[in-house]
Amino acid sequence: MVGKKKILIFIFVFTGLLFCAGNAGVPGKKVEGIGNEKQIADFILTNVIRLYDVPEHGLLSETYPINPDHKVNYLAEGSTQKQKQEVSFLWPYSGVISGTVALYAFTKEKKYLDLMEKRLLPGLEKYFDTSRHPGGYQSYPIFAGHSDRFYDDNVWLALDFCTFYASTQNKKYLDKALEIYDFVYSGWDGNLGGGVYWCEQKKTSKNTCSNAPSAVLSARLYQLTGDEKFLSRAVETYLWTKNNLLDRSDFVYWDNVALDGKIDKRKYTYNSGQMIEAGVLLYQITGDRTYLTDAQKTASGTYQYFTTVESTAEGRTVFYPDTPWFNAILFRGLKALYIVDGNKKYIQSMLENAHFAWSNTADEHNLLGKDWRKKSTQPYKWLLDNACMIELFAGLGDITKIK
Numbered sequence: 001m002v003g004k005k006k007i008l009i010f011i012f013v014f015t016g017l018l019f020c021a022g023n024a025g026v027p028g029k030k031v032e033g034i035g036n037e038k039q040i041a042d043f044i045l046t047n048v049i050r051l052y053d054v055p056e057h058g059l060l061s062e063t064y065p066i067n068p069d070h071k072v073n074y075l076a077e078g079s080t081q082k083q084k085q086e087v088s089f090l091w092p093y094s095g096v097i098s099g100t101v102a103l104y105a106f107t108k109e110k111k112y113l114d115l116m117e118k119r120l121l122p123g124l125e126k127y128f129d130t131s132r133h134p135g136g137y138q139s140y141p142i143f144a145g146h147s148d149r150f151y152d153d154n155v156w157l158a159l160d161f162c163t164f165y166a167s168t169q170n171k172k173y174l175d176k177a178l179e180i181y182d183f184v185y186s187g188w189d190g191n192l193g194g195g196v197y198w199c200e201q202k203k204t205s206k207n208t209c210s211n212a213p214s215a216v217l218s219a220r221l222y223q224l225t226g227d228e229k230f231l232s233r234a235v236e237t238y239l240w241t242k243n244n245l246l247d248r249s250d251f252v253y254w255d256n257v258a259l260d261g262k263i264d265k266r267k268y269t270y271n272s273g274q275m276i277e278a279g280v281l282l283y284q285i286t287g288d289r290t291y292l293t294d295a296q297k298t299a300s301g302t303y304q305y306f307t308t309v310e311s312t313a314e315g316r317t318v319f320y321p322d323t324p325w326f327n328a329i330l331f332r333g334l335k336a337l338y339i340v341d342g343n344k345k346y347i348q349s350m351l352e353n354a355h356f357a358w359s360n361t362a363d364e365h366n367l368l369g370k371d372w373r374k375k376s377t378q379p380y381k382w383l384l385d386n387a388c389m390i391e392l393f394a395g396l397g398d399i400t401k402i403k
């Protein structure tokens with residue numbers, strides 16, 4: 001079997017289709033250091049596809065190694081989970097898609113396009129449920145029956161399809177983003193004066209994580225189509241989220257509001273990050289500096305609220321919390337803001353923290369845990385904690401003149 005795999009890998013390299021067959025090969029020597037972000041992202045992607053591969057399903061595993069007793073803790077309350085979890089849930093799988101889309105947008109290298117079109121997107125469709133209307137991606141593949149459909153899971157994918165369309169100019173990807181948009185906004189109603197729910201099957205709260213990226217999606221669809229309805233929806237969603245979930249004492253966003261009006265005041269980096277990005281997009285579209293000021297206040301508040309400074313062998317280092325994917329989503333907003341206002345402070349700290357994590361905390365398989373400060377003792381490394389680093393390093397590499 002090993003010999004056959006080596007032969008196959010050689011053939012796929014020769015034909016330029018290495019990624020497409022589902023065998024990403026063995027990554028080369030680990031690359032480190034500022035300035036090598038593209039190579040690091042590529043290394044992580046190759047490593048993730050190799051280690052997390054579930055060839056019988058053409059999908060990926062939730063952890064490496066596979067944890068036979070693994071139970072995820074991020075589903076809606078009351079959700080059921082298969083006793084035998086054969087593959088990952090949608091959320092971590094989508095993280096690999098986000099990373100590959102970011103790498104293709106940055107490099108335009110055909111191998112990433114091939115990986116998307118011949119491996120990752122066919123796998124993604126195994127989560128797409130058309131038996132409920134409107135169609136949308138459910139949290140676990142349809143071969144296991146119905147599972148909950150989360151509006152935020154879907155909106156992250158719609159954003160990826162927007163980026164992929166912009167990179168390829170293939171209209172089918174814009175059409176996919178529009179299809180997901182319809183599903184996401186089927187979750188908007190008049191309770192609490194508007195807003196998108198978190199979970200279709202458990203409409204108990206309206207969350208920043210389902211509304212902030214929906215504002216981003218609407219703004220991006222306006223940029224891609226010129227249709228004013230998307231701009232109106234972007235403004236409406238942005239204002240609803242700001243009015244209902246912003247902590248005005250520090251300009252950082254709370255997590256959600258329940259239907260009885262009770263606010264869950266937990267704070268996570270990605271929620272504020274998406275409102276930063278939404279504010280930047282609306283400023284670029286409308287020229288209204290209120291949106292830019294909002295974004296700058298939230299960027300400053302987020303930095304003060306979430307970061308810590310610790311002494312390391314490399315000097316005093318700024319660290320973000322142990323929520324890697326959330327931090328990668330925060331970076332989307334910080335990057336968008338940097339492009340507009342030129343303030344390097346926030347992206348510089350993210351650059352340095354990402355490199356510190358990669359150089360100092362990876363295990364013997366070159367996998368990361370949740371903590372970007374020290375090596376993880378987790379026996380099972382989560383797919384999303386590693387997939388998000390593909391996008392983060394690709395995004396860092398895409399920014400020039402960071403000093």
